[in-house]
Amino acid sequence: MEEIHLIDKPPVFAILGHPNEGKSSVVATLAEDDSVRISPTPGETLKCLEYPVSIDGVEVLRFIDTPGFQQPRHTLAWMQNFEGPGANCISEFIRTHHNNPDFGHECELLGPVADGAGIIFVTDGSRPVRQTDSVEMEVLRLTALPRMAIINPKDKSDLRYLEDWKAEARKHFNTIRIFDAQRATYAERIELLESLKMIDPDWQAALTYVIDAFKQDWEQRIAETAGIIMELVETASGHSVKKTCRDSARMDRVRQELAEKYQADIQHMEQTAHKRIKKRFKHNIFNLELPTQSILNEDLFSARTWKILGLNRWQLATAAGAGGVLVGAKIDLALAGLSFGVFTALGGALGAGSAAWGTDRMAKAKIRGLPVGRVKIRVGPAQNDQMLFVLVDRALIYFSHVINWAHSRRDQPQPGINTAAGEKSGYTAAWEGSLKQTCRRFFRAIRKGHTQRMEELKTQITEAVTAQLNIISNA
Ligand SMILES: Nc1nc2c(ncn2[C@@H]2O[C@H](COP(=O)(O)OP(=O)(O)OP(=O)(O)O)[C@@H](O)[C@H]2O)c(=O)[nH]1
Ligand SMILES: [Mg+2]
Secondary structure, rough: HHHHHHOOOOOOOEEEEOOOOOOHHHHHHHHOOOOOOOOOOOOOOOOOOOEEEEEEEEEEEEEOOOOOOOOOOHHHHHHHHHOOOOOHHHHHHHHHOOOOHHHHHHHHHHHHHHOOOOOEEEEEOOOOOHHHHHHHHHHHHHHHEEEEEEEEOOOOOOOHHHHHHHHHHHHHHHEEEOOOOOOOOOOOOHHHHHHHOOOOOHHHHHHHHHHHHHHHHHHHHHHHHHHHHHHHHHHHHHOOOOEEOOHHHHHHHHHHHHHHHHHHHHHHHHHHHHHHHHHOOOOOOOOOOOOOOOOHHHOOOOOHHHHHHOOHHHHHHHHHOOOOOOOOOOOOOOOOOOHHHHHHHHHHOOHHHHOOOOOOOOOOOEEEOOOOOOEEEEEEOOOOOOHHHHHHHHHHHHHHHHHHOOOOOOOOOOOOOOOOHHOOOHHHOOHHHHHHHHHHHHHHHHHHHHHHHHHHHHHHHHHHHHHHHHHHHHH
């Protein structure tokens, strides 16, 4: 019964403040909505816009973005002179001024307040407190509604006014939070909701429910992300491309084309998986701007990627010898009567890469069956079990960027900020030996198509990936 009641009436918060202080940014981050309009030009938001937050299709919370104050002094003076019952003050103000364009913003921004929305005041804590700020805060105090101040210092390097802001805000608000609209993590968003819970006893039950729902939803997202990563590993590790070649002279070209197609396929699988992760965390519109130093800016098959996330030194040396083909280029020669000539042609076709053939773990030639005149070339599945670790690490690093990319961010990341912990050597490098061994077995089972064995091992690896995702998201 209680739950149905809560869902029927989700708590509503209006985000108010001076123009251009970051109100819309706070809304975007809290509602995880990258469609919110944010701009460096003051006066971007002119009308109230509602941003419902839904979990499993049920609205649990609503934020209302509002335009900034325009006439705070006149508004305050009017309110102070109002002689009717206090509860009518705001609705009377709107009724009196609704045809006066000078009070257009005030009538608009006080609309949700008249309807009883909780108040979240947003201000830039990196500039000095001005008198007009105190006036705006006093207007909000006179509404007598539950209210919180969010101090969002836009310039993190200038915190000298922070104490002044706190002192002033304390006079007008029940709760004050320092909150970075552009870099707030999941944990910080939850903390903010926790403190919203404190500003009014009537909201405690509803917000406790919301916070619980948020936590469950987050767990669900982690579980789905683990599922996406496992699916990627499975399909990419088992992937191969093949082609029958009738003309031995073209063999080199065909092998090259297949190797390229193979790589493009895996890259596409990885990009699709990353996009799904991004979407699950509600980043729908803007591209994730990776820090310039991120390893994810490197191609999946680049030597640097494998050097950092996958290969040990010995393997890398061999890979370098393989002429850039890091994954198993495997050739099935389905020839019934493989003539010496064709075989020689094949040897030649392998060209520079042939040095690695037979010696390199990643590139083995397999010759079998000999039907006349045709060569079946197959590239993949990958021979090198590091493929699994590279894919998992890259997905984990990507996840780390996704969850730390607040929905209000529209700018380029600053160098040195937001680097994922796994950028240096990958997360899986720190996994226990026995777990790594399980991963290798899993990889082999995929390659060999041992479905049952694969399923047995999969549960354990999924758990490890889930645990790692949790560690990253709680970091
Ligand atoms: N560097 C930095 N910029 C911020 C931060 N928060 C907001 N901004 C920028 O400040 C500008 C104004 O942000 P908005 O969120 O649009 O501000 P607003 O209060 O909604 O503005 P109006 O709708 O015009 O009243 C935008 O360019 C934001 O990117 C922050 O924490 N750090
Ligand atoms: Mg705005």
